Amino acid sequence: MAPKNSPAPNAPYFTPVQSPPVGTAISSNPPILFTPLKIRDVTFQNRIWVAPMCMYSASNGHLTDFHLIHLSAFAYRGSSLTIIEATSVSPNGRITPEDSGLWQDSQIAPIRRVADFVHSQGQKLGIQLAHAGRKASTVAPWLADRGKSVVATKDVNGWPDDVVAPSAIVWGDGYVPPKEMTENDIKDIVDGFRDSAKRAVQAGVDVIEIHAAHGYLLCSFLSPISNRRTDKYGGSFENRIRMLLEVIQAVREAIPIGMPLLVRVSATEWMESQAPESWDVESTIRLAKLLPGLGVDLLDVSSGGNNPAQQIEMHTDFQTGIAGRIRTELFKSGIRDLLIGAVGMITEAEVAKSIVEAGKAVEVDQTIEIIDEQDAVAKADIVLVARQFLREPEWVLRVAHTLGVDVQWPNQYGRAKL
Structure with a gap:
């Protein structure tokens, strides 16, 4: 009997099964970057995720075939998690009129279409839920001068009379x-x-991320520079984090217990030299210590975006180093149940490898568990990559080749394997 080209299970159409999933290490003793990681009920075959990237191409909040092609290109080339861009929870929470949304039921089906394909390839799909706050109702960035912003007025489907923030x-x-x-x-x-x-x-998404970074609504509540409220949502640290904690609790209660929950923050707004009080790394460490008790599984560490006067100390380690500092401080406090994701200027294989690799670890049931305090010097558990995937959708496969790791390729692309 001839061998059968088996279909992917539960797919709504025929597509060949990819087993193991693309991006799975099939050589022995791979680096940690290519070892599985289990978070709650979801197992990721490697430590490389596609970070959410706004495309400003949705139709009244609905994903289109553009998004199906765009997101699938990363997923079936080996990213263990591909996260859908910032998706607004209300119409006035979009950055532009063409942002993704999930405030009404009709927006479910286009996401389900992406999820069905990603799952047919044995991969995982996430979504970042967001509200743009005071950075809402602008036009797509390519319609403005580089580094500038232009208000989206009502004649281009904007909502300039309904932009909200913690303070005016x-x-x-x-x-x-x-x-x-x-x-x-x-x-x-x-x-x-x-x-x-x-x-x-x-x-059908596998992972939820709450967007509390880059100056959008939840981020702006955290900072005493942008939050000047005098009620229970402003003033003290406890009051300024209140809305974020309420969102976390609401989302955690709404999703299955086995679904991972992530939170992205700007670990610093880069205003320390200009404001006596600002949201800084110490504030983020203080927040991070509260997150495991709320059911958060991973802190996605970004920075900036809350103030145009920010002074970023730009270098290759400017953000991943902060992630490492947070992870180390959590370990010193005995907190090991909050994973850390690092993002920012991760473009080279060796850099990605070094971020998640340090100290001594052991494989237990196909996951990596720490057995030595020295591992606290590892910067993160996961790397999230954005722009490099736009340059090279096959970046996972190229990283594996550069590091000398034999990984599974798409069956249909096997003839081109490096």
Whole structure:
């Protein structure tokens, strides 16, 4: 009997099964970068994830065939998790009129289409839930001068009269002066995160990420520079993190217990030299220590974006080094159940390898468990990569080749294997 070209299980159409999933190490003793990691009920075959990247190409919040092609290109080339771009939980939470959304049921099916294909390849799909806050109602970046912003007015489907923030403080030139949110507004947005998370589960995503970085709504609540409120959502550290914690609790309650929950933060707003108080790395460490108790599994460490006056100390380790500092401080406090993701200027194989590799570890049930305190010097457990995937959708395969790791390729592409 001839061998059978077996179909992928549970796929809504025929596509050959990919077993093991592309990007799985098939050589012995691979580096940690190419070892599996299990988070709750989800196992990732390597430590390389595609970070969420806004494409400004949705149709009234609905993903299109562009997104199917764009996201699938990374997934079937070996990324163990591909995260859908910042997806707004309400119409006024989009950055541009063409942002992805999940505030209504009709937006579920296009995401389900992407999820069905990604799953047919044996890969995992995530989604980043977000609200743009005071950075909402702008036009797509390629319609403005580089580094500038232009307000999306009503004639181009913008909503300049409905931009909200913790306080009525404009982000900068080219942005709408926002309205200060009432407590009812805050409750509505928390409910929006909850409802969008439920829709994401219906759409078949495997992982949820809450966006609390880059100056968007939840991030702007954290900083005393952008949050000047005098009620229970402003002032003290505990008050400024309150909305984020309420969102985390709402989302965690809305998703299955076995689904991983991630939170992305700007670990510093890079304003330490200009403001006596700002959101900084120490603030993030303080926040991070609270997250495991709320059911958060991984902290995705980014930075900046909350103030146009930020002064970023740009170098190759400018952000991944912060991730390492946070991870080390968590370990010193005995907290080992919050994983850390590193992102930013990760373009080379050896750099990605070094971020997750340090100290002594042992493989247990196909996952890596730490057995030596020295491992605290590893910067992160996962690397999240964005722009390099736009340059090289097959970056996982190229990294493996550079590191001398034999990994599974797509069956259909086997003749081209490096």
